[in-house]
Each structure stands twice: as structure tokens, then as C-alpha cells.
Amino acid sequence: MSRRILLLLLVPVLAACQREEREYRANPIASETRETVALTALSPGGNEPVVATSGKGRDYENNAYHLSQGKRLFQWFNCSGCHAPGGGGDIGPPLIDDKWIYGASIEQIVQTIREGRPNGMPSFRGRVPDDQIWQLAAYVRSMSGNVPSDAAPTRADHMHPGPSESRRPVSPPIAGGDVPPGGQAPQ
Amino acid sequence: MGRRGTAAWAWAFLLLLGCAGAVAAQESSIPVPPAAAAPREDGQWVMPAKNYASTRYSELDEIKTDNVKGLQVAFTFSMGVNRGQESAPIVVNNTMYVVAPYPNILYALDLTQPGAPLKWRYDPKPEAAALGVACCDWVNRGPTYSNGRIFYATLDGNVVAVDAETGAEAWKTKLGNVRDGETMTMAPLLAKGKVFVGNSGGEFGVRGWIQALDEKTGAVAWKAYNTGPDKDVLIGADFKPFYESDKGQDLGVKTWPADAWQQGGGTVWGWLSFDPDLNLLYHGTGNPGPWNSEQRPGDNKWTAGVFARNPETGQARWFYQFSPHDLFDWDGINENVLLDMKWRGQDRKVLVRPERNGFLYVLDRVSGEVLSAKPFHPLTATTGVDLKTGALIHNADKTPQMNRVVRDICPTAPGAKDWSPSAFSNKTGFLYMPHMNMCMDWENVSANYIAGTPYIGAELRMKAGPGGHRGAFTAWDIAGEKIAWQIKESFPVWSGALATAGDVVFYGTMEGWFKAVHARTGELLWRFKTDSGIIGQPTTYRGPDGHQYVAIIAGVGGWAGAVVAGDLDVRDGTAAKGFVNAVRDLKDVTTKGGTLYVFRLP
Numbered sequence: 001m002s003r004r005i006l007l008l009l010l011v012p013v014l015a016a017c018q019r020e021e022r023e024y025r026a027n028p029i030a031s032e033t034r035e036t037v038a039l040t041a042l043s044p045g046g047n048e049p050v051v052a053t054s055g056k057g058r059d060y061e062n063n064a065y066h067l068s069q070g071k072r073l074f075q076w077f078n079c080s081g082c083h084a085p086g087g088g089g090d091i092g093p094p095l096i097d098d099k100w101i102y103g104a105s106i107e108q109i110v111q112t113i114r115e116g117r118p119n120g121m122p123s124f125r126g127r128v129p130d131d132q133i134w135q136l137a138a139y140v141r142s143m144s145g146n147v148p149s150d151a152a153p154t155r156a157d158h159m160h161p162g163p164s165e166s167r168r169p170v171s172p173p174i175a176g177g178d179v180p181p182g183g184q185a186p187q
Numbered sequence: 188m189g190r191r192g193t194a195a196w197a198w199a200f201l202l203l204l205g206c207a208g209a210v211a212a213q214e215s216s217i218p219v220p221p222a223a224a225a226p227r228e229d230g231q232w233v234m235p236a237k238n239y240a241s242t243r244y245s246e247l248d249e250i251k252t253d254n255v256k257g258l259q260v261a262f263t264f265s266m267g268v269n270r271g272q273e274s275a276p277i278v279v280n281n282t283m284y285v286v287a288p289y290p291n292i293l294y295a296l297d298l299t300q301p302g303a304p305l306k307w308r309y310d311p312k313p314e315a316a317a318l319g320v321a322c323c324d325w326v327n328r329g330p331t332y333s334n335g336r337i338f339y340a341t342l343d344g345n346v347v348a349v350d351a352e353t354g355a356e357a358w359k360t361k362l363g364n365v366r367d368g369e370t371m372t373m374a375p376l377l378a379k380g381k382v383f384v385g386n387s388g389g390e391f392g393v394r395g396w397i398q399a400l401d402e403k404t405g406a407v408a409w410k411a412y413n414t415g416p417d418k419d420v421l422i423g424a425d426f427k428p429f430y431e432s433d434k435g436q437d438l439g440v441k442t443w444p445a446d447a448w449q450q451g452g453g454t455v456w457g458w459l460s461f462d463p464d465l466n467l468l469y470h471g472t473g474n475p476g477p478w479n480s481e482q483r484p485g486d487n488k489w490t491a492g493v494f495a496r497n498p499e500t501g502q503a504r505w506f507y508q509f510s511p512h513d514l515f516d517w518d519g520i521n522e523n524v525l526l527d528m529k530w531r532g533q534d535r536k537v538l539v540r541p542e543r544n545g546f547l548y549v550l551d552r553v554s555g556e557v558l559s560a561k562p563f564h565p566l567t568a569t570t571g572v573d574l575k576t577g578a579l580i581h582n583a584d585k586t587p588q589m590n591r592v593v594r595d596i597c598p599t600a601p602g603a604k605d606w607s608p609s610a611f612s613n614k615t616g617f618l619y620m621p622h623m624n625m626c627m628d629w630e631n632v633s634a635n636y637i638a639g640t641p642y643i644g645a646e647l648r649m650k651a652g653p654g655g656h657r658g659a660f661t662a663w664d665i666a667g668e669k670i671a672w673q674i675k676e677s678f679p680v681w682s683g684a685l686a687t688a689g690d691v692v693f694y695g696t697m698e699g700w701f702k703a704v705h706a707r708t709g710e711l712l713w714r715f716k717t718d719s720g721i722i723g724q725p726t727t728y729r730g731p732d733g734h735q736y737v738a739i740i741a742g743v744g745g746w747a748g749a750v751v752a753g754d755l756d757v758r759d760g761t762a763a764k765g766f767v768n769a770v771r772d773l774k775d776v777t778t779k780g781g782t783l784y785v786f787r788l789p
Contacts, residue, residue: 075632081390081641082319085632088759088767090749091322091641097756120319122639159592159630159646161760161768 032114032130035107041175057106060138064151070139071153071165073132077124086161087143092120095143096162097171104146104173109137145170216666217616218528220244221536223463228688230729235275235329235374235683236608237726239461240525243610245727248688249735250788255691255703256713258786261736262303264296266781270752271324271744273606275374275683275724276783278738279332279351281731282306285740285783289313289325289342295354299731303785307354313343320368320639322390323746323763324753328606329374329724333402338382340371346384346400358405362386368393368639376459378468379498381408385455389473389518390764392642395453395490397470399501409501413453413472413489415439420489421501428505429555430577432486442485450636451483452476453490457520457606460538461498465553468498469538471520477634478516478600479644481589486511491519493540495555505555509542510579514587515568515629516600516645517543522608523552524618528666530558539665541609541620543602544579546572547663561668563661564603564624565653568596587631587645597626599649600764601679601746608724610686615706617662617671619692621680624652624659625769647765657769660684660694662709672709678770681747683724685737693737695721697748698776701739701784717741719780720748720773734787742781743773751779 033056038049060066074080082092093101102112102121113133116123124133142152145168152166162168220240228246237243250258266272270288277284283296283303291313295306318325321342330339336357337349344363349356362384363369368391375384382405385397395413400406411421416437428434435441440448454473461468475483475490492508510517524539530549538552545564550557560572568585572578585596604622611618627649634644651657658676663669682695690706697720703713720743727737744752749763750773760768 076635078635078637078640078642081643084755084759084762084764084767085646086759086761088757088762089753089755090763091319091753093754094756094759094762096759099754119315120317120321122319157590158632159628159648159761161648162758 035111037103037105037108037111039102039108053107056134057110057138060134061106061141061147062151063138066135066138067142067147067151067165068153069132070135070137073136074139077128077136079136085158095140096168097144098174100173106134106137106141109140110134113137144168146172216529217613218526218537218665219613220525220611221462221464221527224461224525232276232278232726232728234277234331234376235724236458236460236522239378239463241458241460241522241608242524242613242686243608243684244612244686246688247727247729247735250687250691250737251689252691252705252712254788255689257788258703258713258715258737259789261785261787263785264294264303264783266740266742266783267292269742269779269781271326271748272723272740272742272781273326273328273745274740275329276726276738276740277330277332278726278728282351283738284330284332284337284351286327286330286339287781288327288744289318289321291327291339291341293330293337293339293349293354295351309349309354309356311341311345311347311359313341313345314365317343317365317370320365320388320391321370321372322387324744324749326372326745328372331375331377333377338375338377340373340375340384342370342372344369344371344386346371346375346382346405348405360400360405360407362398366639367391373456376461377402378461381498383459383468383470383498385470387454387456389452389454389456389476390641390643391639392450392452392476392636393454394449394451395455395473397455399498411496411501411503413439413455413494414443414448414451420503421496422503425497425502425504429507432511432576432578433488433506433508438486438488442488444483444485447483450476450642451487451490455520457518458522458608460523460525462525462536462552465536466497467495467504467552469493469495469523469525469552471518471523473518473520474516475513477642477644479589479631479634480512480514480587481631482634482644484512487513491517493519493523493538493550495552507550507555507557507577509548510544514581515596517602519543520606521604524609524611525552526611526665539611539618541604541618541622541663543598543604544569545598545603549665559668563620563663563670564598564622565626566597567626568598587629589631589633592628592630594628595626596629597652598623599625599627600647601766605681605746607681607722608683610684610692612686612692612706614688614690615662616664616666617706618665619684619686619694620661620663621682621684621694622659622661623679624654624656624675625649625679626652627765643764646761648760648768649765650769658696660704662706674704674709678773679747681722681745685725685727687727693725693739695723695725695739695741697722697743697773699741701725701741715784715786717780717784718782719743720751720777722748730787736785736787738783738785740781740783743777743779748773750774751777
């Protein structure tokens with residue numbers, strides 16, 4: 001009887017020994033994955049656009065290490081200068097809301113960072129190692145609460161104008177959020 | 188009959204006395220712009236600052252304090268771009284010229300026809316990549332006219348000359364490189380056959396400069412940097428600054444850590460003035476980069492100050508630094524109002540400058556000596572200006588530090604007063620200043636220089652200053668060195684001001700009210716609600732029908748209105764470099780716009 005209880009108790013204890021896997025060594029830049037993404041929901045034939053992703057994104061957005069690295073890089077590479085330290089936006093659009101001009105999936109964000117976008121977003125391909133681009137993209141997802149809250153960064157040591165990423169209300173991307181701000185693209 | 192005659196004589200006598208009194212008053216205390224820099228009224232408005240003295244004052248007086256309440260809309264025009272409209276409508280030869288924010292389309296409107304139809308448009312097709320390095324919305328501060336052409340700068344760093352009759356491009360000169368973070372937003376000044384322009388990008392670690400282009404061809408005549416060795420700054424034998432701190436060789440290098448001057452800012456995105464008598468061009472210099480002052484120990488010459496230069500050669504005559512080793516992004520680019528006045532019994536040629544650091548400076552524009560520096564905004568960051576050394580005195584408690592939030596610094600990063608130009612009426616002797624009433628919390632963080640990305644190194648959030656209002660419109664008595672009257676505004680006043688001989692002063696608010704107030708008392712005489720917040724520059728002119736018109740472009744944006752223009756998220760107080768924290772409610776009172784409004788009496 002007591003042995004059975006002991007066994008039962010051991011199950012959660014042993015399960016807790018399962019540590020998340022961390023890949024500390026960065027992949028070289030040459031290992032840029034192929035992410036086939038679409039920037040629209042429209043595709044002829046009435047179907048969803050054809051996309052194909054590598055699946056790498058899940059490893060990043062569920063991983064606390066990558067997310068916290070992404071948070072450091074967000075400042076180091078001056079992302080914070082354009083999107084604001086708290087992600088509320090400045091020169092570039094906000095990253096904490098539910099509107100995504102060029103898509104909200106981690107692969108779409110990775111492509112946005114790699115390729116840049118025409119109205120001001122620089123292309124960081126070849127400037128930032130690809131695994132750091134994934135870390136950044138994962139962190140960007142966390143800014144709108146779209147990663148597991150137990151993996152998201154907690155309160156920072158800096159000025160904190162809002163709740164930490166781990167306590168952010170989840171803002172799932174909405175279908176109508178993929179238009180340029182205010183629906184007014186430059187002429 | 189006899190009695191009536193006596194009365195008439197008495198009236199005439201009184202009138203004479205009155206006139207004599209007015210003239211005497213003018214000579215004794217009321218400053219006047221130098222005649223060469225502020226020619227007689229011609230009913231036009233050929234440059235955003237109205238004249239070389241930058242008075243933004245019109246002698247038109249059909250619209251007066253007692254009839255302004257009858258103002259009506261004469262016509263409107265859509266700018267086609269719903270971003271911050273900081274530009275000034277200019278009027279030449281019965282044609283109005285307005286330039287939109289990026290993509291910087293220039294429109295010519297025919298004032299001789301009913302409804303002022305479009306005469307032509309000119310599209311400079313600027314690079315969209317410029318949007319990624321424009322710190323504070325996609326603004327343009329205005330076109331200017333000279334010898335049959337319209338001149339203006341585009342966001343992607345080009346200066347264009349366009350035929351005022353046809354809209355044909357005369358020349359286009361590329362001066363700024365967006366890949367290094369350079370943009371152009373300022374209104375050029377045209378004088379002595381040259382176009383004077385400078386760059387923007389103080390938040391991107393660019394190296395600030397001013398250039399002179401040949402008005403006819405667009406060829407570069409000279410270029411002066413505002414950091415680096417003397418030969419680049421065009422400092423030579425003519426350079427005679429008033430204060431010791433500005434004397435020495437290559438201070439643009441020595442007052443920086445090694446090579447930091449190469450990313451040191453000191454841009455020229457604000458206002459220029461020109462004194463034809465002294466043959467001196469006056470221009471301010473922007474903030475040093477990065478904002479994190481701990482990364483650039485030293486005075487950081489020649490940023491956050493004002494230069495007097497020879498317009499032909501660019502050679503510097505004097506320099507004064509409003510904010511040496513700037514701690515708070517206090518660009519020194521505000522308007523330089525040139526006036527002549529009696530100062531302590533002596534005739535002085537002065538330059539009046541409401542400065543971002545919260546002081547209203549009166550400088551001798553011949554020598555660069557500070558005659559007066561009086562605060563017009565609540566201060567905690569500084570305590571005064573030492574008139575012996577010219578130095579700004581800081582409060583050490585409010586000095587920013589790495590990784591520590593310093594609270595309640597007043598004024599803020601956009602300063603007591605930002606670029607929004609004031610107006611001066613020589614009827615009242617008052618300077619009419621649109622400005623702010625705000626404080627902020629600031630934390631220095633490490634800034635990495637990566638060309639073409641922001642170079643800031645600070646996190647901040649702004650808030651309303653004492654009293655709870657965030658803006659004010661103030662009439663400053665220049666001779667009396669004090670506030671004459673002040674109107675509190677809920678939001679920062681980000682529009683320019685216009686003063687007229689009818690004793691009516693115009694400005695706009697970020698809620699969208701275009702207001703006319705009494706020049707002597709500040710009494711609200713008339714207001715009109717436009718479709719969006721106003722951050723533009725009002726101008727006035729005499730139409731082809733002989734009547735006076737007033738023009739303003741509505742459309743909120745700029746740094747203060749970025750929360751609306753850029754659809755920013757109000758939950759983040761650090762958005763728009765901390766401005767959003769102070770103006771979260773702007774989204775509740777206005778929306779994006781871009782409409783020209785022109786008013787006249789019925």
C-alpha cells in the first residue's frame with residue numbers, strides 16, 4: 001500500500017527531471033531554413049495559400065532560453081529603437097497587439113526579419129545569425145502573449161511600462177489585422 | 188460750430204499724442220525685426236517663417252479682434268496622405284503650394300479660381316525605405332519659394348527645385364543616405380542664390396551637416412559638419428565665439444570619446460534665419476547621439492547649439508551651446524527670431540530663441556553673447572544659465588544613469604518647446620510660443636551603433652507636468668523677460684503660431700481646434716474644429732480678391748501624435764520614445780487626417 005503511494009509520488013518527481021533541451025551552440029549562418037510562407041489569405045481556387053515550414057519554430061517559441069535570449073537581442077540589435085522597448089511601436093508598428101501586417105506565425109516573422117519589408121523594415125539576412133533571428137522571432141511572439149507563459153520572460157530589471165511577457169494577456173492575431181496601419185498605404 | 192472745431196482739434200491733438208507715444212514706446216522697449224530681414228508686407232507668404240527674421244507675422248489686418256468670430260471656410264483640399272502635417276502652406280503669385288508628408292507630393296492650387304482647383308502636382312517618388320529611419324513620423328516642414336521655383340526636401344534625402352508655374356522638375360540633388368539613417372524633414376532657406384538645407388537622423392547616429400546648394404543648378408557650394416575636425420566644421424580664422432568653452436582647436440573631436448563624433452548627431456532639421464546686414468546665416472544643431480549621455484563624456488561640440496555662418500563660404504563666425512553634453516535629447520534646432528531692441532539702454536541686434544531646455548534665450552546675434560535666459564517651463568533638471576560662462580546649470584539629482592530610472596525630470600525629451608515655431612508681433616512685443624508642460628522618467632541603457640538602425644540607449648516615459656495640462660500657448664514679453672499671458676492646453680501644442688497686425692494670433696491644438704486669440708490678452712476670439720489634430724503651421728495672405736485669408740493643414744502626427752498616426756499601442760508607455768505615456772488619450776479625441784483648410788471673412 002505504502003509502496004504504491006511511494007510509486008505514485010515518484011511519478012511526478014521523476015517527470016520533473018525531464019529538463020527542456022537547449023541547443024547552446026548556434027547553427028552557422030549557412031543553415032538558414034527554408035520557410036515557404038504567404039503574406040495573404042487569398043489563393044486562387046478557393047484554397048488556403050500553399051505554405052511549407054521547417055517546424056523549427058516550435059523549438060524556439062516553447063523554449064525559455066531562446067525567448068530570453070531573444071529579449072536581449074531585441075535591444076542589442078536596436079529592434080527596441082523602432083518598435084519601442086515595451087513593443088508598443090514607434091517608427092515601426094506595435095508588436096504587442098493583434099495586428100500583423102506581414103503575418104503573425106513565427107515563420108512569417110522570421111521571414112520578415114530576414115527579408116525586410118518595403119515600408120521601412122530592414123533586411124537582417126547575413127547581419128544577424130539565423131538562429132538569433134529565430135530567437136528574436138520567438139520573443140516577438142511572446143510580446144503579444146502568444147507563447148507558453150511558463151517559457152516567456154518574466155519581469156525585466158528595466159523600466160517596466162506594462163506587465164511582463166509571461167503575464168501578458170494573449171492577443172491572438174486576427175484576420176483583419178494584416179492591413180497596413182489605418183489601411184492607408186503610401187500612395 | 189466753434190465747439191465742434193475745438194473738439195476736432197482736441198481729437199487731432201490726442202491722436203498725435205497717441206502716435207507719438209506709440210512711436211516712443213516702440214523705440215524704447217518693443218523690439219522690431221531688422222528691415223532687411225523683414226521686408227514690407229506684400230500679401231504673400233513665400234517661406235514658412237514668413238521672412239528671414241522668422242517673425243511669422245503678417246501686416247494684413249482685415250481680420251481683426253472684433254470680426255474674427257465671423258471667419259468661415261473658403262475652401263479645403265485633401266493632402267492625400269493621412270500622416271502628420273507639419274508643413275506650412277505658402278502663397279506666391281496667387282498660387283498656394285502645399286507639400287504632403289511622405290511621399291512628399293507637392294500641390295499647386297490656383298487661388299484665382301473658385302474653390303482653388305489643383306493647378307498641378309509634382310511627385311518626387313521618394314524611397315519607401317526612408318520610412319524605416321524617420322524618427323518621428325513622415326513629416327515635412329514646408330516648401331519655400333525663390334525666383335520662379337519651389338524648393339523642398341524629401342524624406343529620402345533629396346532636395347528638389349520645381350518650376351512654380353508648370354510643376355516641372357528643374358533639378359534634384361541627392362544629399363542624404365537612408366542606409367546611414369539620414370532623412371530630410373526641414374524646410375530649406377533660400378538666400379543669396381543658395382539653398383540652405385540640413386539632415387535629420389539624430390536618433391540614428393548620423394553625423395549632422397548643413398549644405399548650401401546653388402539655387403540655379405543644385406550643385407553643392409559648401410558643406411559644414413557639426414562634429415569632427417575644424418576643417419569639416421568650417422571653423423577657421425573668422426571663428427570668434429563669445430565664451431571660452433568654445434575656443435580651442437578641433438573641439439568637435441576633443442570633446443568626444445575617440446571617434447564618437449562620427450556618430451555624434453548634431454543634425455540640422457529645424458529653422459534657419461538670415462541677417463542680410465550682418466551677412467550671417469543662423470542655424471541650430473541637433474542632439475548628440477546616442478541619447479545615453481554616459482556613452483559620450485565631454486561637451487560633444489558642436490551639438491545642441493546655434494551657429495552663425497557666412498552664407499557664401501559656410502565659415503563659422505560664432506557658436507553657442509545651449510545644452511553642452513546634452514543629457515535629455517535637447518536638440519538646439521528651434522527657430523531663431525532676429526530682432527533689434529534696446530537692451531539695458533543699448534541698441535542690440537538680438538536673436539531670440541525659445542529653447543528645448545526650458546529657457547527663453549536672448550543672444551547678441553553679432554557676438555553670440557547670452558543677454559538673458561529666463562525659464563518659461565517648470566524645471567527640475569536645471570536651475571539656470573550662468574551668464575558669465577554661458578553654461579547651463581544642471582541639477583545633479585536628475586542626471587540619467589545606466590540601468591536606473593531617474594524620475595520626474597522636467598522638461599522632457601521633446602523639451603519645454605520642440606520645433607513648433609513661435610511668432611513675433613512688433614505691435615505687442617510678444618513672442619507667441621506653442622509649447623509643452625511635461626515631465627518624464629528616464630533610464631539610460633546601453634546603445635549599440637549599427638548604421639541604419641536607431642542609436643538611442645534610453646527608455647523613457649513622459650507625463651503631464653505640474654497642473655496636469657500637457658501643453659501651453661504662451662505670450663512672452665521679450666523686453667520684460669516674463670510671461671505676458673498663457674493659455675493652458677490639455678495636449679502639447681505641436682502646431683506653429685501666426686501673429687497678425689489685426690492683433691489676432693492663430694494656432695492649432697492636437698484635438699483639432701484651430702484657434703484665434705487676442706494678441707494682447709490671450710482671450711479666445713474664435714475657434715473651428717478641423718477633421719484631425721493640428722500640428723501644422725498657420726499662414727495668412729491676401730487673395731486675388733483683395734481679402735485676407737488664413738490657411739492651416741490639419742492632420743495629427745509627428746512625435747507627439749505618433750500614437751495616432753502610427754496606430755501605436757497605448758498599453759506601452761515607452762512607445763514613441765515615451766511620448767505615448769503622456770498622450771494615451773489622444774486616440775480617444777482625434778483620428779488621422781490630412782486636410783488643408785483656408786478661412787476668410789464672409
